[in-house]
Amino acid sequence: MALKNTVPSNEKKYAGFVFQKINYILFLTSILIVALGFLLMMGTEDIYSFTKITLAPLVVIIGFAIGFVAILYKPKNKDI
Template identity: 40%
Template structure:
């Protein structure tokens, strides 16, 4: 047996994204989840009764806008340079 043991070196952990990127990613994810929560509901218990609540401002305008805003934040989080001061 040879005695050629290689010393264990610490790996240099270089992440693609920095802390700033991950913060923006979590903010974007939270905005997307909030949009989907606001979009949920509005159904009727009785299928023969129409419920006008599904056409409320919250479900038609606010929630989809929040989802799109969340996706825009995600794109910004990916594109922002973490090394820029």
Template identity: 45%
Template sequence: MEKDNKKTENTSFLFGKRNYIIMLIGLAVIALGFILMAGGGSDDPNVFNPEIYSWRRIRLAPTLVIIGLGIEIYAILANPKK
């Protein structure tokens, strides 16, 4: 009788292992973009440091962040059953 009263629950995750791996890769790319964007300031506010306008901070870092967001969207939309 006890076995009849117990409900068997089949718990499944929303995403598969592949989705989580792709999400971690996307987060790593986003984090790398923000790390490359950091720095370039000056300790003295009266001194201008032109390094803040370097190619790495203006072009590369924001591109990496956008690519990382695209990877995250792909990870969410990817079929977990494959």
């Protein structure tokens, strides 16, 4: 006797994207912030300037943190 793979009636299947629009906006924002950080590191000043050794790495880390939040953020949907 073969067992049927059934979904309980109280569970609904949702087709669509894994992420919402806000997730994509946050992710694109994080990419832009990381790119800005690398541009700051590339500046024309001397190698030991505040911008290159302090500000730019902090901007890159903040960009990666926003990317991490963009992946984990789950918006609350009232219609689901």
